[in-house]
Amino acid sequence: MAGMPRWPDAVPAEWWERLAARLIEALVFGVLYYILFIALWALFRTVGVMETVGARLSGVFAWLLAGMAYTGYDWIAHSTRGRTFGQAIMRIRVVPVDDELRSGALLKRALVYPGPAMAMGIPVVNLLVGIFVFYNGLRILIDKPFQRGLDDRVAGTRVIKDLR
Numbered sequence: 001m002a003g004m005p006r007w008p009d010a011v012p013a014e015w016w017e018r019l020a021a022r023l024i025e026a027l028v029f030g031v032l033y034y035i036l037f038i039a040l041w042a043l044f045r046t047v048g049v050m051e052t053v054g055a056r057l058s059g060v061f062a063w064l065l066a067g068m069a070y071t072g073y074d075w076i077a078h079s080t081r082g083r084t085f086g087q088a089i090m091r092i093r094v095v096p097v098d099d100e101l102r103s104g105a106l107l108k109r110a111l112v113y114p115g116p117a118m119a120m121g122i123p124v125v126n127l128l129v130g131i132f133v134f135y136n137g138l139r140i141l142i143d144k145p146f147q148r149g150l151d152d153r154v155a156g157t158r159v160i161k162d163l164r
Helices: 015-047 056-080 085-090 103-112 115-119 125-142 150-155
Strands: 092-096 157-161
Touching: 015 056, 015 085, 015 092, 015 125, 056 103, 056 115, 085 092, 103 115, 103 150, 103 157, 115 125, 125 150, 150 157
Parallel strands: none
Antiparallel strands: 092 157
C-alpha cells in the first residue's frame, strides 16, 4: 500500500537518545579530524605552505575531509542499514514517514546534517553552522508528536525506538 506508514505505532526516539547517538559518532569523527589535522599540518609544513597561509589551512582542510567522511558515512549507513553505529548502540533507527527509504532523500538528509560539518573550519562560517545545528536540534524538541528535525523533514523520515 503506497502512502501508508509502515510503522504507524512506532515510538519516536527521545531527544537524548538521538543526541547520545550523534555524540558517539562525533567522538569517532573527532579523532579522524585530529589525525587529518596533524597529517595535513605536517604535510603543509614540509612543503613550505605554512609560511604563506599559516596553520589555519590544515584545520580548514581537516574539517572539510572529516565532514565529507561523516556525511558519506551517514548516507551509506542509512541507505544500507537504516541507522548509523551510534543509533545502533542507542537502539534507534531512521524510518520513512510514508513509503520507503530512498537513497536520494537520505543523501539530502545527510547533507542537512551532518553535512554542515564540512564548513566548520572556516572562520565566521563555523559560527553560522553552529547556529544551524543548534536550531536543528531545537526543532527536534519542538516538533510534536514525531520530533523531527530539518534533516528528517527534508528526507521524509523520522527516528524511532528500535524495540525489536
